[in-house]
Amino acid sequence: MNLREFSELLGLSPTTVSRALGGYPEVKEETRRKVAEAARTHGYRPNRRAASLATGRAMAIGHVIPTSLNHEMVNPVFADFLAGAGEIYSDANYDLILSVVNDGNEVRAYRQMARAGSVDGIIVHGPRDDDARVALLRETALPFVVHGRVPVAPTDYNFVDVDNRRAFQRATDLLLDLGHRRIALLNGHETMDFARRRRDGYLSAMVARGLPDCAELRFDGEMSEQNGYRTACGMLAQQDAPTAFLVSSMIMAIGVRRAIHDAGLVMGQDVSVVTHDDMLSYLGNGDDVPIFTATRSSVRAAGRRCAEILLDRISRPSQDPVQEVWESDLILGASTGPAPRSRT
Structure with a gap:
């Protein structure tokens, strides 16, 4: 079933259906629920290209990784983050675009993404002390969320971090x-x-x-x-x-x-x-x-939350920034005990 056929089944326009599935705030909640329930009932999965044409969005989120962080690609922490974010992207019919660039080429990558309109938003990974990406992304006007915090001013940007x-x-x-x-x-x-x-x-x-x-x-x-x-x-x-x-x-x-x-x-x-x-x-x-x-x-939960915030900011760009700092649980295991008095 394509978008036109599904829209006719519901008696709605293709644009309304795409916007309802994409989480646009201007779609009434009653309509959004109706479309979501019908999609589940009929097993409808929208074509991303059709959704992009109908909504004017790329229907993709960018993740840019410099080569100095290539080890992150095989790090289970990074993989769990992407898995969590991917769950949210999939539900909202978004693709994940992962771009590995040479060190120093991040600026070019962000600017190209913004010019080409290939992504609707960016997740920033591995914030550093001298990080210039927040200022750069403000220039491009691409919505973004930082996983972690960047010690720069002003601090009015979206982030999810652990204390x-x-x-x-x-x-x-x-x-x-x-x-x-x-x-x-x-x-x-x-x-x-x-x-x-x-x-x-x-x-x-x-x-x-x-x-x-x-x-x-x-x-x-x-x-x-x-x-x-x-x-x-x-x-x-x-x-x-x-x-x-x-x-x-x-x-x-x-x-x-x-x-x-x-x-x-x-x-x-x-x-x-x-x-x-x-x-x-x-x-x-x-x-x-x-x-x-x-x-x-849970880094997987952090991935989900970053994705939720980003998709919301894509739909509602004028909202105040979301800034969350999570507490960590301290779990006692078998690896700790009293300090030994002496060691042979």
């Missing part, structure tokens, strides 16, 4: 309450906003207990299993080795666990580990009892 500072302050406090004093932080690149906030949360908890900032106990870089393993091996070989690790990624925490095992130690007894982002579709954290103690926030 990274508070999450890592709470995690550090947990380890301190267990008696740990040599706590290592394995973080993402600290030019990234989320990593800087996590570092600040860790340091604020340590300073509040009168503990020094030990540079030899901090690492920032790509959050890979190999980096987790190699860094933890080096730190555990120190004369005054850490008794606990606070890790920014589940993937990196797996490397830390391997290093603890290779050192002949037991995670949760000799060395404690707290990680972030353990709520991943294809990388579980155990069943009844979590393997890792973790600060938990």
Whole structure:
């Protein structure tokens, strides 16, 4: 069944049907419900090209990834975000356009998308300290939502973020309450906003207990299993080795666990580990009892929420910005325990 046939069945114009399915605010709620119910009943899936012609929209959302973040393409965190966003796009009959560009070419990519009208909006990933994308997207007039926050002024833009500072302050406090004093932080690149906030949360908890900032106990870089393993091996070989690790990624925490095992130690007894982002579709954290103690926030849910906000802003561009900062749950698992009095 095509758009014309479906419209005739409902006694509505093709434009009204397309606008109802696309979430346009000018369509009455009664009409929107009628069209949605009929689409489900008759198994109608609109042709995106026809919808684009009827609505004047591209019916696509852009995601631009620079090559320096290519590892994100195979990162289950990024994949879960896209899966969540994709659920919302699919329901609204939108396509997802993923563009990988050379470093420094993001500006060109955004401008080309805006000029060509190939997308109706943009999701901004991996905000950085010196990020110029918010200012650029304001120039192009493309609606956008940032996953995270960009420390720039003015701050009147749409974003969904986790309270990274508070999450890592709470995690550090947990380890301190267990008696740990040599706590290592394995973080993402600290030019990234989320990593800087996590570092600040860790340091604020340590300073509040009168503990020094030990540079030899901090690492920032790509959050890979190999980096987790190699860094933890080096730190555990120190004369005054850490008794606990606070890790920014589940993937990196797996490397830390391997290093603890290779050192002949037991995670949760000799060395404690707290990680972030353990709520991943294809990388579980155990069943009844979590393997890792973790600060938990669903990145899939964040993808859905970013997509919902963006589609709403495409339909209603004059609305005030939506800015959400989510709390993380602190989940206790088998990877944490009291600080050991001595280590053989």
